[in-house]
Amino acid sequence: MRFIRQTFESFRFAWQALRSNLLRTMLSLLGVTIGIFAIIAVFTLVDSLERNIKTSLSFIGDKVVYIEKWPWVFDGDFQWWKYFQRPVPTYNEYKFLSERLENAQAVVAMSFKGRVTIKRDNNSMSSLIQGTTLDYNKISDVPIEQGRYFTQQEIDVARNIAIIGSDVAENLFPGLDPIGKTFKISGLKFTVIGVQRKKGESIINVGGNPDIKCLIPFGAFSKMFHSINPNITITAKGYDSDEGLLELESEIRGLLRTRRGLHPLQEDNFAINRPEAIAKAISGIFSVLTIAGWVIGGFSILIGGFGIANIMFVSVKERTNIIGIQKSLGAKNYFILFQFLFEAVLLSLVGGLTGIFLVYLLSFMNLGSLDLELTAANIALGLGVSSIIGILSGIIPAFSAARLDPVIAIRAK
Template sequence: MLVYLRLLKESFGFAMNALRSNKLRTLLSLLGVTIGIFSIIAVLAAVDSLDRKISKELSSLDKNTIYLLKFSFGPSDIPQWKREQFPNVKYTEYVYLKNAMTHTKQLGYQIFTKRESIKYESKTVSDVNIVPVSYEFIDIQGLEFEKGRFYNESEANSGTPVIVIGNDIAKSLFDESEPLGKNVRLYGQRFTVIGVLKKEGSSLGDSNDTAAFIPVNFVRRLYGDNNPNLTNVIIFKPENGVDMEEYKSEITQKLRNFRGLKAGEIDNFFINVFGGFLDLINGIISSLRLGGIFISFFSFLVGGFGVANIMFVSVKERTNLIGIQKSLGAKNRFILFQFLFEAIILCVIGGTIGLSIVWLLSILLTSLLDFEFVLSFWNILIGSGLSIIVGVISGILPAISASKLDPVEAIRTGM
């Protein structure tokens, strides 16, 4: 054991000596390993950070939440021309299903509409995501408030012009003054601010920080129920422990009966389970991860060739020393491990530099952007492991060639 510790120490010394005596050559070789480790770990860190962010943003939603609308969240066997003929879900269908469905914790109605501007006195916030929803939405999505409240059932049903605004909108319009009770202008009408949401930060798609929630019946009164520019959705939150297939079948049966669809006619609506949407996102993230690793692998390969090249040069330069070591009784495996350890140490140095760059970059991007980049311990472990593997692969052939040198010929070559 002591012999191998001494061997490791000597190999580290040789590696440092190679760095000192052939700085440019060694640094150019290590550059490939550094770029390779940086590329792979940067991709893994970015994808993991994105995955963590998405999971955090969607954690408030139940995987069993169901979205009923005329579009599908994923691929569909129904031709596009036929899907384009599907009708929007109606408010009357929401009312019917709310009374007819069993084992339902919450059932809400939402309209997807275009972005608008909100004004308060001389200040205007543009590109606001307007979210017309029924009063149940707060329990479905679990909105958190900094101050105020969400609108109640009476306000929602009557379409009262009240509004709940995101944190960024409140700061842009009111600065440090009290927003509750103030009147803002939207759709050319006055809306009373009754709530301000907690700061959420950037998220997948739109953030609630730049959103405004209003009663869905106000928009229905403004645009009507058959506006082709709007997309309506009914949101179901089933009770815990419900058999999802039976629950979906109940929705299908009741809506088909309400729409008067005959036997043999296809469903002209889609039942989208939120868990399936999460699976789709996870599949996309996995594809991004694999694609990034595959591309980064080539730079990693170049780095391995660079280290192998410098190790062959190192063997050639130290041929005389190898001959002397062998003549003094050094075993073949001692010479082999000496060069193998040296290759591993060089790659670990390159990998450490690559990991350090990723770490510094993650700190910089986190401070500049509203997005948390995380270099996890697992990714550090992967980077270190890959550095060792590349060291072994790139150093094994030079090490074997050094260990098989004839001592007499090696000494003669160096004279």
Template sequence: MWFAIKQIYESLLFALSALKENLLRTILSLLGVTVGIFAIIGVLTLVDTLNDSIKNSLSFIGNKVIYVDVFPWTFGKGEYPWWKYIKRPNPTYEEYKFLEKNLTQASAVSVFGVRGGLNVKYKNSSAKGVVMQGISYAHNKVADLRIENGRYFTEQETESGRNVILIGATLAKDLFGNADPIGQTIKINNIPFNVIAVLKKQGDNLLGAPSTDNLCIAPFKSMQKMFISTRRRGVRPQIALKGFESDTGLQELEYEAKGVLRAYRGLKPLEEDNFALNRPEALFDFIDGIIVTLKIGGWLIGSFSMLVGCFGIANIMFVSVKERTNLIGIQKSLGAKNYFILSQFLFEAIFLSVIGGLAGLLLVSMLSFLSSETFVIKLTTLNILIGLGVSSVIGILAGIIPAISASRLDPVIAIRSK
């Protein structure tokens, strides 16, 4: 253990000496490693940030959820016969109740609907273009609904369709300012609703995806009554099925839901499904495919710079071996073994390469100054370890041949060299 520490220490001294004596040459040689690490880790960091931002933007669709819909999600895979899908019947509230009663592989079943362009008023304050969502009692198990102040619906309120509502943080600020909205009555298209909660502020997201900040959420039945009473077109129900954590890939839930829906709709064995069971995982898999492609591109771009850096460090090491040939001969004449000489130069090459890698990581960390509210750039511990690991491997590849040549020098010939 002590021998290894001494070896590393001596290698550090030799490397620092090389840096001081030939500063410009060393910096130019390490530039390839620096640029390479910056390219690779920079791309990995930006891609990881992009991946996190996109998935955070899509968090509203939930996790381990299947959506019953008319149109399947294909994301550009093959032909899309929309003319066939458009003839399918829409999901209904009765289907939701049937699924809720008969599904055993679902941890929660929810129905919801959305309408936009609504006017919301409270005394002299108003907000236009507000989006309203009607949900069933179990919807908070399906979607990510975080309450900052107040409470969620009771099951009785959702089943009876009471005019109670949850409002987003931005909407609450616009209508009430700094006052407490809980217990107050607002009017949505002139229909009164009692505010029972304010949702936690989400802020902007990368894709401009739906946010709860300017949203109001009511029981699905009260939303249905609202639009029927105002003689406007009703709300189209959408059904969401939440699976169990143990259901890998939601296969069990999908098979059961397909059988129950086919039975409810009276489809014969040879008839094609007239509904689609869509999973967010399909979207995330599509995104992951793009992310992997971007990462491969980053590695390919960075590899060229790393190759240049590898040759640069190898050049330094060959020059270092030549300059210290006399010293190597003296060390060998005093009993130094071949592996001692080899490890000296190999540690020195690794150290030089790691310096270049650290410089690259420093440049990557400066990318955080380009962060925005929707795109927070952060250098992760994993990417730092990857950068240091790659630079260490480059050091080994660049230093192994010069180190071997140094360890094989004849001590008599080496001492005579100038």
């Protein structure tokens, strides 16, 4: 009980010392404030970017592989002419794979056409048109807010129907329920059967922003655009394990090599892409940003720590008389040590809290599609680093104060 009471008294003495030298306190915590602000701002930025990108990648599916002409990530030796000579995947190859793949939950053929003008009466906009087969909603997120998804019969007969994005609905059908209404794509009438939930802005939109997209049956897309651009993407969804996905990749590679008549010594003339490759490439950038934040913030914190240590030595010198009196009245060494240690930690914590508060204010800034969010983990990190800096900066001055001889201390001027 006595130890707790004296610890509380030490804390009170430390708080009074900081309040009595307010200007010095504010100048001392400046370095820690800048350091914590730099570190936590970078961590908050990286976390927000990762969250934004993960949301974007959810629209291209999980445990999914994309069979295409070009790889998404190139090795150091980029022989572009080899990739350029590759054949594009075909609809017949999609049918071949969908009938034979045993490790796939779903196989989909899809194709894209960007910047297509779509119209309804006097309203028009530029849209991304995507033709797809039935199982697209099994490999990618298609959140239907109004209406419904395609049926097998509609896909088989290539009906002129569409699932539109929220921006398309707002621009072509302002104030109206778009379900059952028609609009034109390249002069052909399409009937709206569904509207996707609004996704909002994103830093990256792999596969296109669904808010401005029109999903239509693959057959209807082919009739309009494949005479100009026959390129398609074949997508397959594996079972929910990394082993299952590796088995799927191996199965696709074997079947497609057989289909294209490749000899054992010939290289693949197709690419099997995984969304994880994009995330991996981006995570490298995040690692660099994180290291940069630690380096920049570390220097500021180091300077702040030296500043706090210097102030603590000055405080010990100024209060040597008081320390002597306290010790002559029976104060234990830990009571004196805790006074100065608490003072250093408080000083550092106030600087850390100020830095975290500045990051919090930064999160209210409009950064377009990037929504900054200060997480509890980053707050805890900032407070933890501040506490450690305070302990390291104050431990030596606190020990020197605790070890003072009371007689010599009282006589000090």
